[in-house]
Amino acid sequence: xxxxxxxxxxxxxxxxxxxxxxxxxxxxxxxxxxxxxxxxxxxxxxxxxxxxxxxxxxxxxxxxxxxxxxxxxxxxxxxxxxxxxxxxxxxxxxxxxxxxxxxxxxxxxxxxxxxxxxxxxxxxxxxxxxxxxxxxxxxxxxxxxxxxxxxxxxxxxxxxxxxxxxxxxxxxxxxxx
Amino acid sequence: xxxxxxxxxxxxxxxxxxxxxxxxxxxxxxxxxxxxxxxxxxxxxxxxxxxxxxxxxxxxxxxxxxxxxxxxxxxxxxxxxxxxxxxxxxxxxxxxxxxxxxxxxxxxxxxxxxxxxxxxxxxxxxxxxxxxxxxxxxxxxxxxxxxxxxxxxxxxxxxxxxxxxxxxxxxxxxxxx
Numbered sequence: 001x002x003x004x005x006x007x008x009x010x011x012x013x014x015x016x017x018x019x020x021x022x023x024x025x026x027x028x029x030x031x032x033x034x035x036x037x038x039x040x041x042x043x044x045x046x047x048x049x050x051x052x053x054x055x056x057x058x059x060x061x062x063x064x065x066x067x068x069x070x071x072x073x074x075x076x077x078x079x080x081x082x083x084x085x086x087x088x089x090x091x092x093x094x095x096x097x098x099x100x101x102x103x104x105x106x107x108x109x110x111x112x113x114x115x116x117x118x119x120x121x122x123x124x125x126x127x128x129x130x131x132x133x134x135x136x137x138x139x140x141x142x143x144x145x146x147x148x149x150x151x152x153x154x155x156x157x158x159x160x161x162x163x164x165x166x167x168x169x170x171x172x173x174x175x176x177x
Numbered sequence: 178x179x180x181x182x183x184x185x186x187x188x189x190x191x192x193x194x195x196x197x198x199x200x201x202x203x204x205x206x207x208x209x210x211x212x213x214x215x216x217x218x219x220x221x222x223x224x225x226x227x228x229x230x231x232x233x234x235x236x237x238x239x240x241x242x243x244x245x246x247x248x249x250x251x252x253x254x255x256x257x258x259x260x261x262x263x264x265x266x267x268x269x270x271x272x273x274x275x276x277x278x279x280x281x282x283x284x285x286x287x288x289x290x291x292x293x294x295x296x297x298x299x300x301x302x303x304x305x306x307x308x309x310x311x312x313x314x315x316x317x318x319x320x321x322x323x324x325x326x327x328x329x330x331x332x333x334x335x336x337x338x339x340x341x342x343x344x345x346x347x348x349x350x351x352x353x354x
Contacts, residue, residue, distance in 0.1 A: 067284070075283035102281050106252035107244070110279070110287050110323075134351060144352050146287075146325065151345040162349040168328040171348015172339040174311060175321050 023047075029085065029128060035120075040087040042096070042125070044132055048082045054095040055084075061117050079112075080105060083133055085125060096120045097129050101137065101145075109137050111147040130160050148173075200224075206262065206305060212297075217264040219273070219302070221309055225259045231272040232261075238294050256289075257282060260310055262302060273297045274306050278314065278322075286314050288324040307337050325350075 025047035032039045052069045060066070076082055085097035097116040103109035111133060116126045137145055148171055149157050154164060165171075202224035209216045229246045237243070253259055257280035263270045274293040280286035288310060293303045314322055325348055326334050331341060342348075 071283050075281040075285075078280065078282040100281075102279050102285065102287070103255065104252040104277075104279050104289070105255040106248050108252075108279065108287075108289060110285075112281070112285060138353065144350060146351075147349050148323065149347045149349050151347070154347050154349070157349050160351070162351045164347040164349045166350050169348070169350070170326045170328070170331050170341040171346070172324050172326050172331070172334050172341045173321060173343050173346070174323075174337070174339045176315065 026086075029132070030125075033087070033123075035087070040089075042085055042087050044129075045084045045086055046081065046136075048076055048079075050076065050082060050084055050098075051093070051095065054093070055098060058095050058098060058117055059115055062115050064115070076100060078102070080109060081133065081136060083129055083136075085116075085120075085129060097125050099129055099133060101133060103137070103142060105140070106142065108144045108146060109142050111145065114147075114153075126156065127160060130157075134160075146171075203263075206309070207302075210264070210300075212264070217266075219262055219264050221306075222261045222263055223258065223313075225253055225256075227253065227259060227261055227275075228270070228272065231270070232275060235272050235275060235294055236292055239292055241292070253277060255279070257286060258310065258313060260306055260313075262293075262297075262306060274302050276306055276310060278310060280314070280319060282317070283319065285321045285323060286319050288322065291324075291330075303333065304337060307334075311337075323348075 026043045026045040028041055029044040030042040033042050052072055055072065056066065056069065079100040080103035082100045083098070084095055086093045086095050088094065095117075097120065099111055099114040101109045101111045111130070114126065114130070116129070134145060145162075147157065147162065149162070149164070158164070203220045203222040205218055206221040207219040210219050229249055232249065233243065233246065256277040259277045260275070261272055262274035263272050265271065272294075274297065276288055276291040278286045278288045288307070291303065291307070293306070311322060322339075324334065324339065326339070326341070335341070
């Protein structure tokens with residue numbers, strides 16, 4: 001798809017990581033982030049080939065119900081974008097935040113599964129992650145970005161420019177009894 | 178994709194229309210529907226290869242803003258399902274209702290662009306269309322079905338089992354200023 005080509009090329013172009021392979025899907029998003037009396041570099045990763053065990057571990061830290069990894073993989077494959085944040089420790093990637101969006105690649109996108117590791121919350125990372133998603137979708141000419149926010153994060157999204165119930169449009173759910 | 182194979186096979190299997198081609202994506206949904214002192218048969222169509230001009234005409238009847246056909250085509254191609262209702266007149270298909278859903282094919286789906294021709298409203302067709310979508314998504318093991326409802330159709334969706342703001346979860350929108 002042309003859209004993906006454009007999106008990936010853009011991100012590959014902005015990579016600031018020393019890496020000679022062609023498939024770089026990450027770039028530095030914060031340098032000198034203070035964590036446990038150290039300075040770490042945080043990267044934004046746009047690759048769908050994410051470590052599912054690391055993702056499960058991350059979701060565990062915020063108390064989410066475990067989901068079969070096979071289904072998580074399928075959901076990721078069928079999402080338009082997967083954005084995650086990580087830092088490296090002993091040459092290993094440490095996943096600290098994740099979000100994905102489904103879309104018709106044209107008019108609308110819906111953001112799902114936004115999670116930030118508790119030790120990294122309230123330091124602006126969630127805001128950076130969502131703003132990166134907004135910028136991406138906007139650059140792909142997708143104008144309407146939607147999500148369903150738990151009550152404790154409604155203010156967080158409002159501060160990022162999201163509006164709840166605009167013109168009394170209601171988010172509605174159907175699920176099996 | 179296996180999912181699509183399953184879905185289409187199911188629908189192809191239920192086709193009641195005389196047609197010898199292998200690519201039947203429609204079946205009778207209502208027989209003897211009263212319209213203009215005639216009895217017509219209404220079909221449910223699950224084919225993405227929909228007549229875009231007929232769709233534009235249908236959207237005109239409910240006063241929607243016109244959208245570039247190229248973009249509509251792209252959105253349809255990138256939706257998980259497209260459901261429409263039609264009847265035939267002088268061997269021509271007459272489009273009378275439409276809806277589509279985006280999805281991660283796994284956990285969630287979101288229904289968009291639900292439209293029923295004004296001359297066919299308030300006769301249960303919208304209900305049939307949405308119930309068919311729910312049944313489809315459920316048969317594909319997708320458990321959470323979401324949508325954003327204009328205030329005048331909130332009751333319509335509530336009657337179909339949709340819940341607004343469950344546990345105070347808020348539907349939120351971001352769009353360019």
